[in-house]
Amino acid sequence: MERPSRFEEHRYLGDKRNQVVHDLDACTDAEAIDELMAAETFVCFGPDTLPEARNRGYRLCTRCDGVRQQARAEAEAAEATAAQPADA
Secondary structure: OOHHHHHHOOOEEEEOOOEEEEOOOOOOOOOHOOOOOOOOEEEOOOOOHHHHHHHHEEOOOOHHHHHHHHHHHHHHHHHHHHHHHOOO
């Protein structure tokens, strides 16, 4: 999905109505972003990171296939890291 012109330099876009943050790089639901832009109830974060969005009380949108795939990949990577033996 292409980022909205006002947010070309931002990855995370928050919805003030429901405290959900959208990852524009992983979003596959263009209609949701278009509706958010039309409602003008959006916010960007500085720094533009997921931890900053979570610090402000936003939770990651899970409606998009891309976000679910990314979360699954991150969880698998974390499990693989945890399964590695620690160096003595």
